[in-house]
Amino acid sequence: MVDVDPKVKLAQLAEDAGVSLSTVSKVLNGRPDVSARTRAKVEAILDAQGYQRRAGLPGRGTLIELVFPELETAWAMEIIRGVENVARAHGLSIVLTESGDRHSPSASWIDGVLRRRPVGVVLVFSDLADEAKAKLRSRAIPFVIIDPAGDPASDVPSVGSANWAGGLAATRHLIELGHTRIAAITGRDDMMCSFARVDGYRSAMNSAGIEVDERFVRFGNFQVDGGRNIALELLDAPDRPTAIFAGSDLQALGVIEAARTLGLRVPDDLSIVGYDDLQLAKWSSPALTTVHQPLTAMAEEAARLVIRMSDSPLGSIPRMDLATRLVVRESSAPPAGA
Template sequence: MPPKVRRATLATVAASAGVSVTTVSKVVNGRSDVGPETRALVESLLEQHAYIGRRSPAAKGSPATARIELMFNGELNAYSTEIIQGVLEAGGDAGVAVVVSVRPRAAAGTDPSRPRGWARDLATAGRRAVIAVVDELTSADIAALTRAHLPLVVIDPLNLQRDRVTSVGSTNFAGGLAAAQHLLSLGHRRIGYVGGATRSACNQARLHGYRAALEAAGVTVPDEYQRTGDFRYRDGVAGGAALLDLPAPPTAIFAGSDETAAGVIEAARARGLRVPDDLSVVGFDDTEVARLSSPPLTTVRQPLREMGGVALRTALRLAAGERLDSHHVELATELVVRGSTASV
């Protein structure tokens, strides 16, 4: 069996040409600020090394554009829109095209060769890296991308695999802590939580922050005050209904996303309860949902656009063969107080 040929990286080409990775990246992206002799040398080496991101012969003379795959699972929502905006803005600044895709979840018993084919198709199409958003990537998916020499960056990873996956998130624990402390400062002691999947790392961090604040204040958190879901509107409606129908319902609810918070507000409305007069509600994300909610939603701002920008720039660094100081980056959250919370 012939030995496997490793795909060249920008670093490989740069070393062969005796120039920087940045210079090679400029040539690949069709930038004009490279001398003609250097450009000719780099383009020749890109051809020799069969670098997958180079321009095809038919495209010579026209600007080349690197492409990054931005992949989601399932339905897009306000959270997704903020991420897309951040990635697109950063891509525009870097001269990189962003291809947005929605990958259907694999069914049980799916052919194990499917991840290999998926990764191979991305590489063949000229993608230089993949950004996955809140995605349940399997070990087979990660291995397939590695074999295809496609760097991966995950935003809000379901499970942190620091030694294998580069990821970008926010200070979810601090955000959950701030949300609960705000409600406590308003005099609330019966505070419920409606969040995401129990296996989700960001959900666990928000839940733990909420619990830490209440426990520090000497407030007991009943098990029935904690509801899980999928960060969707329907989960807020169902979880909010379950909490508000308890014999001793909470006077305030912290929701794990703005969309979930909107569902909680609807559950309250359906029961003749007014927000914030009868029930205070805090969300998480600070998407357009929070600003358009009635009343405007108090929420924990997660810097989603900035997270998208960091993910894009990180993906490009990995594609260029650069080493990172950390495999996980967290951006700061901030409590934004609006009209959905009030004193008891």
């Protein structure tokens, strides 16, 4: 690709759009004093021409934008803390945006971020629409996905965690305690992490020579109510499981509540292992054995990546998965009579 002087290229773009060079500059810099019609026209020509603003140009913002599908989640604070740690160390601030669903932000979000022109964007989604990627890249706004939920496209920088290994470690722990009737309650069936954690569970069971009872494998929603409702079904049966691996700490809390409702003691009658290792896990009653997902570290890595990418383009698309580890507390024990 020939490196064209941006001023020359922008002058041609302005002529093609029938506007002044200053108007094109205002659109590129997200200035509000441009009519919606003119902005749309200039944006269309910029996209059609494949205009790429150079990274590292002066006049960049002082913000890192952090985008969530919803902020009312217990692990959102872990991610905010991680991004804030890195932003503060670099003299930057963060702006929080709530948009879209668990797969990608809404289409309207992209216009706002182009106006704000942050140093970079950290997104807690499975992926990003092609149109949004193109617009961010054309303004040299780097983005990284923190991916506790899915499997981003190959052209998307991302930071995730070892979901399969986490499911394996949780289930192996229960097997080593002597459990064979082990259930797994995971997240939604359209999220890759849900399958990865269950695959880890299945691998542990198979390697131990324990047949998986398919009635014990359930997809939920990673929330307290989902864990509670599914556990009530599993535990209110004569051949109930003696242990449950829950795909999130919130689900695990729902399982504990279901056990209490049915008069079962944790861990005497039922062992429970969660996933995430949120702050609340150590304060639950009993304290929750769980898989530590390094959410804060994932957020820190994502923030470092966007800052590096804002200074200069990287040679390849960075993808990293951070290690998970088992944290043994009080909610797991050998089965009764063992």
